[in-house]
Amino acid sequence: AQTVTQSQPEMSVQEAETVTLSCTYDTSESDYYLFWYKQPPSRQMILVIRQEAYKQQNATENRFSVNFQKAAKSFSLKISDSQLGDAAMYFCAYRSPNTGNQFYFGTGTSLTVIP
């Protein structure tokens, strides 16, 4: 089974600053999809951004962008101009079209935003 590793259990960032959350994954597949989900205290899972492995261009959604390094199997999330509302758990997830379409989640990074 694919594994997803988030090596930073906790991170903090000053409001308006930039922070990068790391994620690595292990797979032998060439075609797959990567996602970042946010889980605020309400515990609702909210999609932040997604990346198709066949696309070389890094995905961007407003203040959120990724650094996708396919050869290194790395998929980091950069949050620019951090806001208090960004405080949450962030989960990296891998999805393959070949294994029943389930997500494989990392263990999460808890992000604190300091006013």
Place this chain on the structure above:
Amino acid sequence: NAGVMQNPRHLVRRRGQEARLRCSPMKGHSHVYWYRQLPEEGLKFMVYLQKENIIDESGMPKERFSAEFPKEGPSILRIQQVVRGDSAAYFCASSPFSGGKETQYFGPGTRLLVL
């Protein structure tokens, strides 16, 4: 367009009782996924269903757990004879199609506490 609905949001059971968790997917979505999140962990895949069919149950415990997605009505995750280790948040997600790039939309989760 209502999102994924789950009920109850909180469920308390005593050991040995049965727990029934319900999930209504987003309108037009025929693919349902159940995940379990233990404290301090990421979400773990349990089962993937389409209407009236279980497609992938590789993440389901072999005993006491079952899931269904009938032609009419919500998807049900059923846990018989609950034990304390079943205490967790159970999330349902849905998507309109299968396929790796399809985003799964998550419900708010059901928090199960077994006393």
